[in-house]
Amino acid sequence: MASVCVAVRVRPLNEREKEMSAKVIIHMDGSTTSVHCNKKHIPKGIPGIGLTDGGRHSFSYDFSYDSTDVRSPNFVPQDKVFKDLGCDVLKAVFEGYNACVFAYGQTGSGKSYTMIGSPGDLGLIPRICDGLFCQISEKDQVDGASFRTEVSYLEIYNERVQDLLTTKTGPGSGSGLHLREHPKDGPYVQKLSTHLVQNYTDIEELMHAGNAKRTTASTGMNDVSSRSHTSFTIIFTQVRFDAELPCETVSKIHLVDLAGSERTGARLKEVANINKSLATLGSVISVLADTCVTGGGGGSHTGKRKKQLFIPYRDSLLTWLLKDSLGRNSKTIMIATLSPADVHYSETLSTLRYANRAKNIVRKPTVNEDSGVRVIRELQEEITRLRGLVENNQVGVLVSKRSLVRIPELTKWKNKNLCALEQDLIWRFVDGGGKLSQAPVQNLPEVLNWVEIWCLRWPWYMVLGSNF
Numbered sequence: 195m196a197s198v199c200v201a202v203r204v205r206p207l208n209e210r211e212k213e214m215s216a217k218v219i220i221h222m223d224g225s226t227t228s229v230h231c232n233k234k235h236i237p238k239g240i241p242g243i244g245l246t247d248g249g250r251h252s253f254s255y256d257f258s259y260d261s262t263d264v265r266s267p268n269f270v271p272q273d274k275v276f277k278d279l280g281c282d283v284l285k286a287v288f289e290g291y292n293a294c295v296f297a298y299g300q301t302g303s304g305k306s307y308t309m310i311g312s313p314g315d316l317g318l319i320p321r322i323c324d325g326l327f328c329q330i331s332e333k334d335q336v337d338g339a340s341f342r343t344e345v346s347y348l349e350i351y352n353e354r355v356q357d358l359l360t361t362k363t364g365p366g367s368g369s370g371l372h373l374r375e376h377p378k379d380g381p382y383v384q385k386l387s388t389h390l391v392q393n394y395t396d397i398e399e400l401m402h403a404g405n406a407k408r409t410t411a412s413t414g415m416n417d418v419s420s421r422s423h424t425s426f427t428i429i430f431t432q433v434r435f436d437a438e439l440p441c442e443t444v445s446k447i448h449l450v451d452l453a454g455s456e457r458t459g460a461r462l463k464e465v466a467n468i469n470k471s472l473a474t475l476g477s478v479i480s481v482l483a484d485t486c487v488t489g490g491g492g493g494s495h496t497g498k499r500k501k502q503l504f505i506p507y508r509d510s511l512l513t514w515l516l517k518d519s520l521g522r523n524s525k526t527i528m529i530a531t532l533s534p535a536d537v538h539y540s541e542t543l544s545t546l547r548y549a550n551r552a553k554n555i556v557r558k559p560t561v562n563e564d565s566g567v568r569v570i571r572e573l574q575e576e577i578t579r580l581r582g583l584v585e586n587n588q589v590g591v592l593v594s595k596r597s598l599v600r601i602p603e604l605t606k607w608k609n610k611n612l613c614a615l616e617q618d619l620i621w622r623f624v625d626g627g628g629k630l631s632q633a634p635v636q637n638l639p640e641v642l643n644w645v646e647i648w649c650l651r652w653p654w655y656m657v658l659g660s661n662f
């Protein structure tokens with residue numbers, strides 16, 4: 195079981211806030227974030243919601259990052275955020291898990307800065323991509339594993355999905371794509387382009403191309419505000435041998451930069467859509483958190499439930515797309531970004547409460563092993579177990595109908611060779627590279643059962659194939 199990891203980051207005062215003589219009201223101490231505000235700090239028209247304890251609210255998170263003042267000894271730069279959060283993502287992904295990082299916060303609070311960064315001060319997405327290829331080259335040399343990395347980049351703008359990496363031109367290409375749901379693999383965007391990448395430079399080029407297409411506009415808080423939610427997705431396949439058994443895992447990393455919440459805005463439809471999807475995200479987080487606290491179900495994957503709770507994933511494309519990351523199979527990190535200024539007190543408090551709620555979500559991530567390869571691996575494990583039994587003359591114990599694999603060629607082989615059995619002979623497996631020898635048997639019905647099982651196992655057939 196794993197909780198959603200929640201980090202909070204506060205940026206420096208910006209020029210506008212300085213011009214307004216805004217005061218810093220966020221204080222961080224270890225993993226605790228406190229917001230301290232008196233009613234006199236709050237400009238007219240902004241309600242001083244929930245002021246208690248002399249206007250101090252404290253919350254504890256997994257990480258509280260103070261990036262308000264570069265001269266402060268407590269200042270947290272981009273590389274510290276990567277070391278804490280990005281390295282965890284990479285670890286999870288190399289272990290075969292899905293991962294998701296999403297940044298949430300008011301417009302202009304530093305989401306894109308934390309996720310993407312600037313050319314001289316890279317954020318989490320480029321650092322994670324770079325770290326991925328560094329580790330690939332290390333593991334390639336040590337483990338002899340092979341890897342495949344593909345990426346896609348989409349934005350959700352006004353409740354429409356757009357492919358930010360499509361090379362197709364013409365009306366409708368790459369925009370208004372449909373979100374669908376696979377019963378096993380979860381939600382996916384139909385016709386979204388995926389791009390094979392060999393190194394960090396390939397990813398960098400694609401990211402630049404995608405960022406240039408992203409919908410931005412100026413807001414009261416941010417001159418270059420992202421007006422859409424984006425998801426940069428890495429599909430990472432690893433093939434290796436684990437204790438001489440094949441193992442293939444496919445992990446997805448969703449790196450999500452949400453559009454900023456805004457109370458008012460010039461483009462009403464846009465603001466309404468952003469706020470609606472963020473509100474739905476808030477509802478989903480609340481229900482999931484309640485589910486985990488009360489032990490209720492709600493997700494279709496859960497077994498016994500105390501209480502059925504409806505989770506409104508499909509109320510927005512954003513929550514539908516993040517369904518698996520939030521409620522099911524993913525190691526998930528939420529980064530809540532904050533302005534330090536008293537003039538944004540109510541937005542800040544609401545972000546802190548939102549993040550506090552997300553802490554209660556607990557999920558059970560599982561390794562995403564390719565099902566075909568898993569069957570081969572399980573069968574090979576079974577063969578090893580059976581070999582041990584054969585060596586100990588315990589052949590009668592081998593019945594396990596559950597794992598029969600019916601392959602027509604094998605049945606033919608078995609029929610051809612049954613005459614040998616009728617002469618009270620059986621091919622017995624002798625350890626050492628799949629060599630077979632004949633041995634007399636006493637108990638024919640038992641042995642027939644044994645052969646039935648063994649002949650229908652296709653990995654063994656591969657061994658037989660080289661002998662017959």
Ligand SMILES: Nc1ncnc2c1ncn2[C@@H]1O[C@H](COP(=O)(O)OP(=O)(O)OP(=O)(O)O)[C@@H](O)[C@H]1O
Nearest residue numbers: 205261301302303304305306307416419420453454
């Ligand atoms: N930690 C930080 N250190 C220094 N500057 C920062 C930091 N966070 C944000 N900024 C600056 O603040 C401004 C707004 O940040 P950013 O664009 O990342 O906000 P945002 O939350 O993504 O906004 P929006 O939702 O409107 O897109 C940018 O000029 C950015 O460089």
